[in-house]
Amino acid sequence: MNEQQLPVVVIGAGPAGLAAASQLVERGLEPLVLEAGPSAGTSVREWAHVRLFSPWSELVDQAAEKLLAPTGWERPDGDTYPSGGDWAAAYLQPLAEVLGERVQFGVRVTGVSRAGRDRVVDADREQQPFTVHTLAADGTESRLKARAVIDASGTWSKPSPLGGDGLPALGERANADRISYRVPDLKDPAVRARYAGKRVAVVGSGASAFTALAYLADLAKEAPGTHAVWILRRGIGANTFGGGEADQLPARGALGLAAKAAVEAGHASAVTGFRTDEIARDGEQLVLVGEDGRRLEPVDEIIGLTGFRPDTSLLAELRLNLDERLEAPVELAPLIDPNVHSCGTVYPHGAKELAHPEQDVYVVGMKSYGRAPTFLALTGYEQVRSVAAALAGDHEAAARVELNLAETGVCGGAGLFDDPAQTEQQAEQASGGGCCGAPATVQIGAPAASGGC
Incomplete structure (x- = not known):
């Protein structure tokens, strides 16, 4: 041929x-x-x-x-x-x-x-x-x-591992049955049962982490004892939760605000400046150990959303x-x-x-x-x-370039699912709203058991 x-x-x-x-x-x-x-x-x-x-x-x-x-x-x-x-x-x-x-x-x-x-x-x-x-x-x-x-x-x-050095943390492979690298589908009864009433570490700072935090916060309202521990490698600042209402993509802005609300309502606590070095066992629970030697309070499950x-x-x-x-x-x-x-x-x-x-x-x-x-x-x-x-x-x-993007663009990614109020707001704002305004400064309420900054 x-x-x-x-x-x-x-x-x-x-x-x-x-x-x-x-x-x-x-x-x-x-x-x-x-x-x-x-x-x-x-x-x-x-x-x-x-x-x-x-x-x-x-x-x-x-x-x-x-x-x-x-x-x-x-x-x-x-x-x-x-x-x-x-x-x-x-x-x-x-x-x-x-x-x-x-x-x-x-x-x-x-x-x-x-x-x-x-x-x-x-x-x-x-x-x-x-x-x-x-x-x-x-x-x-x-x-x-x-x-x-x-x-x-x-x-x-090929999800990225949890280790701060880009390689799997010590114990990450051994505890693979307690670690997920996906945003959980909490409408699935088996998945819901896995996280209901549990202390869950969410590692990551992007849209997927926001989604997981918002989902777990909703679960916490129905399943007492559910709590997310949000692990960030950097500190929390004005841009941590995205552009909020100034975000050109309303769904992204709403998602960041939902993650912020989860922290402020006490459904999630934030641990900043933490790079995972080891995942150790503490009885039936897991302990994340940082490269600086910090040992966080034990958790039942880990959701790694690091890209x-x-x-x-x-x-x-x-x-x-x-x-x-x-x-x-x-x-x-x-x-x-x-x-x-x-x-x-x-x-x-x-x-x-x-x-x-x-x-x-x-x-x-x-x-x-x-x-x-x-x-x-x-x-x-x-x-x-x-x-x-x-x-x-x-x-x-x-x-030839046949695509023009607004300065702040439109990122694909994860958004809240089946929230009628948010969906209606997205549709109303999709063709409007400011795209280039500076994100509002985010003030974080004192989260419970933050683990230090």
Whole structure:
């Protein structure tokens, strides 16, 4: 088969992967989407209970919508905020069905290389097609060829460990049965029973931690004894809870205020300046020990929400150029450095910033950001539009920026789910409100048993 007749293999049937396939189809290129899970948006479905910050108007790719239109599909109300489950069921699954046999489920990519060339060999490298090694659910191994590879496999499968040095804390593996790395679904009876009446450590300072704190605070109102111990590596300041009412994204602002309320109401206590070194046993409970020697009061469960990391092992035989800190493409890394940028100050980017020394291989979506946490669905859609244009040879379109973000941007992430008052407020504020005002200074009430600052 002529190399130009080979498919473009897309790894992952999540939002970015299916958008990439849609953009390729629009460009007249043939995609083959390989998804390890059993359905579209497998990872998204694992946080089905969590509401996104972004409204429907920012969650549908334009090329995907064109594919869906002939089926009678209609975009949900653009001012409403779906849950992860809504996003998967109402958009990702129908899109996968429209793409048909171009999407294969239960197929895990285990490695990508050049035909007959490991990463050391230079000779005729770029003239060789890619070889994609796969493992099916039934254990069958296969190898197929591709003209290009787009890795949209995300980072969900690789949460960051609890250790302050970036490695698992001592005892973290041994106590894995008492540690979760996901926002709990407290509507699930088994999950609810796990945390009801318990003392729970929540480690992390982002939107997922806010969500967990708000959920546990609600649980505490019904299950006496439930208490969250919020573990932060930094201190609490004006920006800890986000922009509040000044946040351009009302759902994000409301979530930060809910976490603040949980602390002030005594449902959560804050421990600041704490970097976990060890998780020790104290009878049936766990004790977090800091690198400074502090030992916190025992807890029953730990929820670690310290971010995610990319798994680049399946691309190990390709020549990638990754930033040494973020594990993102080197040209993209300065644009997304979380020490400098929030999601809205990230300049829209495409094939140029995502390119690697290995021609025609791109990492897109959340995985392209490496360890940076501030990814947007809209940014991912712009990435794959540009990449599809580049692969089709339309370099002018690939270089063109077709996405404008407000200065503070709109971050995807976790929001409170099924709070009618909040949902109504989000819809009312979605197209208005100040985006650029300074966040209000947050005054924290004295939390019970804060553990010191």
